Amino acid sequence: MFDSLRSKLKNIRTKFGSSIEDAAEPVAEQPRIEEKAAEPAVPAPEPGPAPAADTPEQKPAAPAPAPPKEERTSPTFFNKLKVLVTEREVLLQEKDIAEPLFELEMVLLESDVALPVTDEIISRMKKELVGKNRRIGSSVDDLVLATLRSALCGVLGDGLDLREYIRQHDRPVKILFTGVNGTGKTTTVAKVGHYLTENGFSVVIGAGDTYRAGAIEQIKTHADRLGIKVIQHQQGADPSAVLFDAVQYAKAHNVDVVLADTAGRFHNRANLMNQLEKIRRVMKPDLVLYVDEAVAGNDAVIRADEFNRTVGTDAVVLTKADMDPKGGAAISVAHTVGKPIAFLGTGQGYGDIMPFAPNKVVDELLGGET
Ligand SMILES: Nc1nc2c(ncn2[C@@H]2O[C@H](COP(=O)(O)OP(=O)(O)OP(=O)(O)O)[C@@H](O)[C@H]2O)c(=O)[nH]1
Numbered sequence: 001m002f003d004s005l006r007s008k009l010k011n012i013r014t015k016f017g018s019s020i021e022d023a024a025e026p027v028a029e030q031p032r033i034e035e036k037a038a039e040p041a042v043p044a045p046e047p048g049p050a051p052a053a054d055t056p057e058q059k060p061a062a063p064a065p066a067p068p069k070e071e072r073t074s075p076t077f078f079n080k081l082k083v084l085v086t087e088r089e090v091l092l093q094e095k096d097i098a099e100p101l102f103e104l105e106m107v108l109l110e111s112d113v114a115l116p117v118t119d120e121i122i123s124r125m126k127k128e129l130v131g132k133n134r135r136i137g138s139s140v141d142d143l144v145l146a147t148l149r150s151a152l153c154g155v156l157g158d159g160l161d162l163r164e165y166i167r168q169h170d171r172p173v174k175i176l177f178t179g180v181n182g183t184g185k186t187t188t189v190a191k192v193g194h195y196l197t198e199n200g201f202s203v204v205i206g207a208g209d210t211y212r213a214g215a216i217e218q219i220k221t222h223a224d225r226l227g228i229k230v231i232q233h234q235q236g237a238d239p240s241a242v243l244f245d246a247v248q249y250a251k252a253h254n255v256d257v258v259l260a261d262t263a264g265r266f267h268n269r270a271n272l273m274n275q276l277e278k279i280r281r282v283m284k285p286d287l288v289l290y291v292d293e294a295v296a297g298n299d300a301v302i303r304a305d306e307f308n309r310t311v312g313t314d315a316v317v318l319t320k321a322d323m324d325p326k327g328g329a330a331i332s333v334a335h336t337v338g339k340p341i342a343f344l345g346t347g348q349g350y351g352d353i354m355p356f357a358p359n360k361v362v363d364e365l366l367g368g369e370t
Pocket residue numbers: 180181182183184185186187188209212215263264265319320321322323344345346347348352
């Protein structure tokens with residue numbers, strides 16, 4: 001997952017590290033200048049018996065003269081003070097890290113991170129690093145890693161813990177899955193069903209994709225394998241009626257969660273959007289999950305945003321993260337849409353679904369290091 005971005009971020013970390021080390025170079029020279037300034041001009045008298053106070057030769061030595069003027073005020077000395085370093089703390093100026101910041105910006109954009117999200121990450125990096133005394137500690141990389149981690153976490157949002165959501169809401173909790181054709185919506189319904197039953201919740205699936213040939217059979221096959229009940233009508237039936245029945249079934253049988261599959265659709269197809277509006281009116285979902293594929297990169301982010309503006313979305317599921325080397329959609333979507341990511345799909349098996357935890361995703365991006 002996100003292999004290409006991970007290796008690029010690793011290079012960037014090294015570059016930030018050497019820029020900061022370069023900026024921190026005067027650390028070796030500054031104490032030498034101070035030591036020199038503190039050296040007494042006259043050697044200290046040999047220790048001996050306490051002298052009488054009134055003999056002139058026994059007066060205390062004169063204070064050490066200041067270091068030569070040119071040494072204190074020389075331009076090289078002050079140039080070096082552009083970076084003030086004390087005990088491995090560094091005060092960086094923006095130009096000290098301009099190069100790695102620019103490279104980070106390019107890497108994020110090449111990896112399909114949306115422009116406003118890239119800008120936000122860069123601005124968070126600057127804010128963390130520039131103009132503040134930063135402790136370098138034993139390793140510059142620790143500082144870079146912590147800063148990158150905090151900038152990435154800052155745009156990833158908090159995620160959505162579906163188990164917690166269900167625990168806090170009246171049953172049945174009704175979850176409507178929407179999204180574009182072929183992105184993995186039906187498989188995701190099955191995976192979420194599996195995840196919830198594994199976590200002790202009872203589930204019923206509504207086969208609301210009555211449009212695509214074979215869709216009802218597809219969801220039924222998944223559900224049968226997982227031992228989950230499916231409510232279905234004929235192909236071509238009104239999906240609102242199917243999903244209404246699924247909710248009624250859940251109420252009658254004390255089922256915790258209704259998972260409503262729907263046909264794939266684009267936000268600009270008016271008739272399908274009207275159909276979705278009707279489904280919402282009839283079924284009254286608690287959560288609308290927008291499903292798209294991580295591999296679609298920026299397209300997925302734009303579609304999620306448009307879908308949210310048109311019909312509303314409560315959270316996003318990004319499928320096929322296992323096939324996505326770039327990670328751009330996963331980084332950008334929550335910040336762009338303003339809605340959390342609930343899950344990442346990480347393969348074709350029923351267990352290949354990962355509740356979205358920003359820390360875990362950042363670990364993945366930064367090479368599994370904390
Ligand atoms: N590698 C990988 N493949 C996935 C993932 N999720 C779904 N797929 C595959 O994507 C393909 C399409 O999945 P479907 O669930 O049929 O897609 P859909 O969105 O329901 O399609 P429509 O019904 O046309 O809207 C299938 O081959 C799935 O196995 C994932 O997380 N990783």
